[in-house]
Amino acid sequence: MAFNNPFLMHHAAFLNTVAANRTNKEPDDYIDDFFTAMRTYQMEYDAENPIGKLPACFSREYLDIVDSFVILHDPNLNEFEVQVTRKGKKLYFDKGWSTLKSVYDLHFGAWVTFAYVDPKFFTIRLTTKWGVELKYPTHSPPLKHLLDRTGLDSSSSSCDLRPFLNVYVPCRAFVRTYVKQVNKHDIRSGFLTLPWGDFGEHVFNFCRSDLVLVDCLGERYKCKVSSGLDVEGQSICKVSGGWVDLCTVHGVDEGTRVGFCVAEPVSDNVMYVTAYPRMGVQTILSYPLSDGSEVPLYVSQHYFIA
Numbered sequence: 001m002a003f004n005n006p007f008l009m010h011h012a013a014f015l016n017t018v019a020a021n022r023t024n025k026e027p028d029d030y031i032d033d034f035f036t037a038m039r040t041y042q043m044e045y046d047a048e049n050p051i052g053k054l055p056a057c058f059s060r061e062y063l064d065i066v067d068s069f070v071i072l073h074d075p076n077l078n079e080f081e082v083q084v085t086r087k088g089k090k091l092y093f094d095k096g097w098s099t100l101k102s103v104y105d106l107h108f109g110a111w112v113t114f115a116y117v118d119p120k121f122f123t124i125r126l127t128t129k130w131g132v133e134l135k136y137p138t139h140s141p142p143l144k145h146l147l148d149r150t151g152l153d154s155s156s157s158s159c160d161l162r163p164f165l166n167v168y169v170p171c172r173a174f175v176r177t178y179v180k181q182v183n184k185h186d187i188r189s190g191f192l193t194l195p196w197g198d199f200g201e202h203v204f205n206f207c208r209s210d211l212v213l214v215d216c217l218g219e220r221y222k223c224k225v226s227s228g229l230d231v232e233g234q235s236i237c238k239v240s241g242g243w244v245d246l247c248t249v250h251g252v253d254e255g256t257r258v259g260f261c262v263a264e265p266v267s268d269n270v271m272y273v274t275a276y277p278r279m280g281v282q283t284i285l286s287y288p289l290s291d292g293s294e295v296p297l298y299v300s301q302h303y304f305i306a
Contacts, residue, residue, distance in 0.1 A: 039117075045110040045126070047101055051085075052093040058116070059091040066091065067119045069147065074124055077142035078103070083152055096147050100126075103143065104134050176202050176262040182247075184254050192243045194260065196227065196235035203262050204237055205269055211239060212270045213246055221246045225269070250275045 041058045063086070072080045080103075082096035100106060104126055111131075115123045126134045137143065178199045186192050194200055204211070204225055211225040221242025230236050252258060252275050261272040288294050 040113060040115045042111055042113045045100065045106055045112050047106050047109045050094075050098045052097050052112070054091040054093065056090070059089060062116065062119075063089060063091060065119050066116075069120070069149075071121050072100075072114070072124045073121065074126075074136045076136040076138050078137060078139070078144075079142065080145045081147045083147060095152060096145065099145050103137060103145075110134065177259060178261075179257060179259045182252060182254060182256045182258055187247060187252070187254055190240055190244050192239040193230065194237045194239065196237055199260075200227075200235075200237040203271065210269060213239075213242055214270060214272045215246060215250065215274070219249070246273060 041055050043052060043055055045052060066084055068084055070082055070084055072082055080096055080099055083094040085092045085094045100112075104110070106126070109129055111127045111129070113125045113127070117123060126136075128134065176199065178194065180194070182192075209224055209226065211223040213221040213223055215221070223239050223241040223243055226238045226240075228236055228238050246252065256275055259274045261274070262270075263272065
């Protein structure tokens with residue numbers, strides 16, 4: 001997954017690593033929170049208006065990126081497809097936006113906090129006008145409100161809507177996770193190797209040789225999985241087939257950190273994959289000399305953005 005958003009890279013320069021060290025959090029957690037906050041916005045839900053105007057600061061950054069149809073995903077996995085329309089340099093939630101009124105009982109209006117995940121996918125949380133978070137409906141399976149696109153203009157769409165967008169699973173639903181820094185053999189051989197102990201034994205059902213990898217957009221990559229031994233005689237799992245396509249689509253190469261996650265139920269041979277981009281942070285330190293002057297020291301740190 002290429003980290004190519006110039007807005008994020010520009011604002012990353014203001015990340016204060018000294019302040020991060022003064023917190024009780026690990027530096028990686030601090031940076032995760034930093035980037036989450038950068039992608040989070042708040043807007044009004046006017047119960048009397050069938051459309052919602054997105055914040056101007058969001059429109060300036062994402063006007064040419066966000067798709068014409070997006071999925072809004074609440075904490076209980078309920079999803080709503082909403083049309084995004086453009087008027088000049090402004091963005092609006094249009095068709096489908098009014099559905100939230102009846103589902104969440106927003107007859108007195110509300111505040112919507114949304115986080116941009118990708119051009120087609122947003123997470124949302126809602127609070128009343130008085131700042132109390134709403135209770136999200138619980139359904140099994142969760143609600144899926146999709147639009148009838150008959151007559152809707154999708155000409156401004158930045159790219160085609162992916163068919164499996166609504167299978168996204170939030171991290172809190174994962175029951176088993178393994179993060180690996182991809183090596184040269186994983187790329188050149190076309191076989192991804194994963195450990196059997198503490199991961200594969202809880203994930204793979206070797207009564208079946210098929211495996212589906214699902215990326216962060218919900219795209220599915222059909223793979224084959226087999227068992228074997230590494231050079232040290234340790235049991236491993238080998239994933240081939242769609243793994244190569246996933247690497248090509250997301251720009252995964254040697255050194256990329258990739259997360260492999262499994263949701264309930266385990267052993268269903270479906271695994272969710274996220275490739276974490278890297279960010280460099282440069283800190284300038286001063287080293288005092290005996291004559292009272294100082295020499296600048298440049299320290300570079302690299303982080304994976306999850």
